[in-house]
Amino acid sequence: MMMYQNFNKSLENRFIKYAKIDTQSNPESPTCPSTEKQTGLGLELTKELLAFGIADASMDGNGYVYATIPSTTNKAVPVICFCSHMDTSPDCSGENVKPIIHSNYQGEDLILPDDELVVIKRSEHIDLQYQIGNDIITASGTTLLGADNKAGVAEIMEAASFLMKNKDIKHGTIKILFTPDEEIGRGVDKADLKKLGADFAYTVDGETLGSIEDETFSADGATLTINGVSSHPGFAKGKMENAIKILAEVLDSLPKDKLTPETTSGKEGFIHPVGIKGQAEQAEAQFIIRDFTDAKLVEHESLLRQTVDAVIKKYPNSSYHLEVKAQYRNMKQVLDRYPKIVEYGVQAIERAGVKAKRQSIRGGTDGSRLSYMGLPCPNIFAGEHAFHSKQEWVSIQDMEKAVQTIINIACIWEENS
Known part of the structure; x- marks a missing residue:
């Protein structure tokens, strides 16, 4: 040949x-x-x-x-x-x-x-x-x-x-x-x-x-929406629950020494915020979630939800919605x-x-x-x-x-x- x-x-x-x-x-x-x-x-x-x-x-x-x-x-x-x-x-x-x-x-x-x-x-x-x-x-x-x-x-x-x-x-x-x-x-x-x-x-x-x-990787995408309480900033004491700050607290509460792209290699997965936007009343973050097994994806998504739950408890008049969509397997x-x-x-x-x-x-x-x-x-x-x-x-x-x-x-x- x-x-x-x-x-x-x-x-x-x-x-x-x-x-x-x-x-x-x-x-x-x-x-x-x-x-x-x-x-x-x-x-x-x-x-x-x-x-x-x-x-x-x-x-x-x-x-x-x-x-x-x-x-x-x-x-x-x-x-x-x-x-x-x-x-x-x-x-x-x-x-x-x-x-x-x-x-x-x-x-x-x-x-x-x-x-x-x-x-x-x-x-x-x-x-x-x-x-x-x-x-x-x-x-x-x-x-x-x-x-x-x-x-x-x-x-x-x-x-x-x-x-x-x-x-x-x-x-x-x-x-x-x-x-x-x-x-x-x-x-x-x-x-x-x-x-x-x-x-x-x-x-x-x-x-x-x-x-x-x-x-x-198996891959999911997640959208986290925080619904806060807006108020005129001059009269906000005891009223405002700033969705941007709540979202920032969620991001800060996620693991820093593991489950991030910058701390993982090989077969280790991660939760990775890739975009944020919002105002005081509503803020949103986009995540990609990655691992090599579907079971691990579910674990990571559960951790994300638990983290949001723990933060949102501090803000009784605020709420959130977490939507997870499959991307590829x-x-x-x-x-x-x-x-x-x-x-x-x-x-x-x-x-x-x-x-x-x-x-x-x-x-x-x-x-x-x-x-x-x-x-x-x-x-x-x-x-x-x-x-x-x-x-x-x-x-x-x-x-x-x-x-x-x-x-x-x-x-x-x-x-x-």
Whole structure:
């Protein structure tokens, strides 16, 4: 079988082209996609897929791109999908991204030219120690890079181009799905899985070279509303119960040395306030609650409620409402029923000459939701690092290994069918 090689720097050129297209999503927008500019990349990808010879490539009215690479085998092979998201995070500007290639990296700190205070330090970015001699792509210091997840998009596109040119390589039907709005938690809200027609899937949205992630947080969101008592401040003695101060007291009463993002790691969960607003009469806080088991989520939500109960007792004329909504669940609960998906992913990584690392995600992916929508879907590495920040970077050589892994996954499913 012919092995993929990055001829004529097609992979980095493809990635850089995508990175320059502003696709930042907007959590305040009710539309899908949340920003019209995301369709700019969707249209470009559709055009390129059609140019590869993929006849059914299309973008729907919600900004999702679908495509099918036809089977090259007579075997009955499960239909595999590769999925990445097109949007970039609202946490950092994605406008006028200027990608820079740092060739033959030798372990130095990377000072970014448009803001020399933005330094990618080897001491802070542990994976840089494995990049000696490789070529690193960064932004210029004023924006994120967009490797999350345009690295994954570029890798899937590169694999699709390679497979369409090398039809002697045996694989089953392969589906491609590019989604909008993953960064704001809506990545598969309007994905048409019937139209997609896949049996299993892999998101290409992971970090470290060789990683395959089959476990995520389970996640809930909570809205706490405090209803206080307002009064004219000049005549408020004995009357006012300030909802802002009550809410502040609740937040101050939550644990500080545990159950917070800044004090947890590994399999430890947290209760995390992410936004507050209000006036004296009514104040509101938004929380995200995370852990790896549903039982732990219930414990954390109970602690939050107990904390509010203890504070509100001090204010006899005030009340509260706590609304908890499920966001996504640990995909391991689904993937454990289909062990071949992860097993073949591990084999594909190692066939690319990389040691596979099974990991858990302290977060979620489109794969979490897809798994519970009936499309079991682990996450494989794309090579992105320091995402959502001006220090974001990716290695061209790691991206090449991701492309090889995608191709290997397709071949291994065919071999074992």
